[in-house]
Amino acid sequence: MYQKKGEDKLFENVEEIEASLTKYIVYGTHLNMDGKIVYDGEEPIDIDIVLKTIKGEEQEINIDYEETKDGYSFSTSDKINEGINLEELSCNKKYVFLRFEYGKKKVKYYSIRNDTEFSDVEYYTISKDNTNKRVNVGFDIHSSEEKSTNYMYINVNKARLPKDVYDIVIDPGHGGSDPGAQNGGYNEADLTLEFAKKVKTELENLGLKVLITRDGTETEENYGVNTVYDEDGRVNLVGKSRAKYVISIHLNSIDEPNSENGTEVYTAPNINFELAKAFASNIVKYGNTNYSTLEATYRKEKGVYARTFKNWEIEESKEEAKKGNYEPYNITENTPYLYMIRETGGIATEAYIDGRNKSIGKNNYFDSNIGLEAYLLELGYINNEKDLNNLIKNQDGYVKGIVETVKENILVTK
Numbered sequence: 001m002y003q004k005k006g007e008d009k010l011f012e013n014v015e016e017i018e019a020s021l022t023k024y025i026v027y028g029t030h031l032n033m034d035g036k037i038v039y040d041g042e043e044p045i046d047i048d049i050v051l052k053t054i055k056g057e058e059q060e061i062n063i064d065y066e067e068t069k070d071g072y073s074f075s076t077s078d079k080i081n082e083g084i085n086l087e088e089l090s091c092n093k094k095y096v097f098l099r100f101e102y103g104k105k106k107v108k109y110y111s112i113r114n115d116t117e118f119s120d121v122e123y124y125t126i127s128k129d130n131t132n133k134r135v136n137v138g139f140d141i142h143s144s145e146e147k148s149t150n151y152m153y154i155n156v157n158k159a160r161l162p163k164d165v166y167d168i169v170i171d172p173g174h175g176g177s178d179p180g181a182q183n184g185g186y187n188e189a190d191l192t193l194e195f196a197k198k199v200k201t202e203l204e205n206l207g208l209k210v211l212i213t214r215d216g217t218e219t220e221e222n223y224g225v226n227t228v229y230d231e232d233g234r235v236n237l238v239g240k241s242r243a244k245y246v247i248s249i250h251l252n253s254i255d256e257p258n259s260e261n262g263t264e265v266y267t268a269p270n271i272n273f274e275l276a277k278a279f280a281s282n283i284v285k286y287g288n289t290n291y292s293t294l295e296a297t298y299r300k301e302k303g304v305y306a307r308t309f310k311n312w313e314i315e316e317s318k319e320e321a322k323k324g325n326y327e328p329y330n331i332t333e334n335t336p337y338l339y340m341i342r343e344t345g346g347i348a349t350e351a352y353i354d355g356r357n358k359s360i361g362k363n364n365y366f367d368s369n370i371g372l373e374a375y376l377l378e379l380g381y382i383n384n385e386k387d388l389n390n391l392i393k394n395q396d397g398y399v400k401g402i403v404e405t406v407k408e409n410i411l412v413t414k
């Protein structure tokens with residue numbers, strides 16, 4: 001009853017205008033929203049999003065906004081891994097309002113309705129000190145005697161991590177019938193499994209709940225490139241985990257042996273690259289190696305690459321669709337090329353394996369608005385003698401580079 005009274009009071013000063021979400025995603029640890037506001041009132045000097053509690057606490061979220069012909073458009077960020085950090089929210093119910101400022105302390109609050117096809121989101125924070133929080137993002141209607149108002153909220157509570165929810169997924173590349181790249185009696189699948197198992201153990205020692213996509217028990221008959229999109233294939237396993245990050249470990253190879261060397265970190269093009277940069281620099285530092293020598297138009301930073309589809313590859317995909325007698329996929333030149341980056345991010349990374357091509361299966365999470373922040377680490381070139389030697393002799397160094405990055409960037413609350 002008290003709560004109702006508090007809420008009535010909160011909504012006394014809230015008006016409902018035509019403010020609605022047009023995009024609503026959770027990628028990694030961040031809630032990111034775009035929206036539009038139909039408005040022709042007094043011109044504000046600033047517009048923010050605020051998270052308000054019934055106790056009157058108010059947390060300000062900066063947004064980008066611009067005038068449109070009938071009001072404003074707004075965005076928490078144009079980078080999918082920015083926006084509202086769900087890891088850092090305190091436990092209580094927060095009402096998400098737009099706050100218009102009109103000069104000296106004059107403000108107005110407006111509620112936001114949901115115009116997207118997505119409904120409530122349930123999110124679990126990363127395990128820290130053996131505790132987790134459950135974050136529910138949702139939409140509701142507040143009704144009082146005077147009016148009823150559509151609004152958005154974020155409810156944060158302490159919770160135990162459910163059995164099937166993980167913090168991080170580690171994906172050793174290839175496996176089963178697919179050995180990956182090979183050189184000098186070594187193959188990528190075996191080596192990435194060694195790295196991945198070590199990383200998993202180290203992360204578990206830090207208190208994280210880690211899912212590994214394969215553990216070496218898979219066989220040539222039941223595992224390989226053709227099982228990627230199976231119901232329990234690596235893509236669907238990752239989606240089902242509801243983890244926040246997926247780290248895929250690979251070794252590189254190039255046609256002409258020894259022509260390139262060093263570490264490449266692959267990620268989506270439309271993100272803030274800070275974590276990708278941290279992976280690259282820590283692997284270089286602790287792995288005692290160097291940033292990749294590979295020069296490419298899609299190199300974003302030293303050691304950081306965001307490979308997307310090229311025009312001819314899009315055309316090729318259309319041709320394949322024609323031959324396979326299915327509607328072509330909607331691929332753009334911003335669509336990540338590597339499936340572990342693209343298909344694990346849902347709509348945020350333009351996942352598209354929706355089952356229309358019957359011969360390869362389906363990503364059950366292709367149209368999800370919740371996705372994992374994905375990094376694919378090409379630790380070094382298996383057919384570069386210097387790299388291969390280092391990858392065998394200095395495994396613990398590479399592992400430390402990966403683990404330190406998680407420790408310094410993911411486990412630390414900034």
Ligand SMILES: [Zn+2]
Nearest residue numbers: 173180250251
């Ligand atoms: Zn590989």
